[in-house]
Amino acid sequence: MLMHNPPHPGEVLKELCLEPLGLTVTDAAKSLGVSRKTLSAILNGKSGISPEMAVRLSIAFNTSSESWLNQQSQYDLWQAEKHRKELQVKQLFVA
């Protein structure tokens, strides 16, 4: 089931990973092996979590890469579903 208005994964990352550990963006970016800008953009909802970034997060925070990328998918899909009615698609199969 599609979650209702899922949060941007960047928020989750900030609240559940960085803040509890008292990590600065600069230090977290260094540990993740990405630029400060890249991490900052994610934390502030300017860019999404790429597959590679999901793997980086899974290493740094001892989580599953799947959970990160799934969160991103849910978010992206929620945005795309907003325009469902505008898409010119003909139904090919009816149950």
Next chain:
Amino acid sequence: MLMHNPPHPGEVLKELCLEPLGLTVTDAAKSLGVSRKTLSAILNGKSGISPEMAVRLSIAFNTSSESWLNQQSQYDLWQAEKHRKELQVKQLFVA
């Protein structure tokens, strides 16, 4: 759990949707509202399923857009996980 070597979503689309309905690529593309090239690229594993395409598929084949995009995520993640060991990431949290 991450699936082992997940198939490209294009294969699934071809085998589970186009072939059972006897649809040509040309006709399916028209119904989906995309160019023949775009659909062909997906079916042959040359491009992935975008969030918007997932919504189109959900309309045309009466499925959930989530299932399509999740398949794509699983596939992308499987590719990204192949390079896990090459990523320069420091562990920040240990259970």
Next chain:
DNA sequence: ATCGAATGTAACCTATAACGTATCAGGTGT
């Protein structure tokens, strides 16, 4: 054997997105 349909794909274009370095302004803490 020839015609038309279907397919894959190449070339060329656009738009978007992730990522990098470098820089600057504003805030915070020592």
Next chain:
DNA sequence: ACACCTGATACGTTATAGGTTACATTCGAT
């Protein structure tokens, strides 16, 4: 005052989804 962190730029590169157009192949029907 000074150092540090942050957010926001501007400037690149690279990759990818999508479009149109055009071409070569294959395959079925005439």
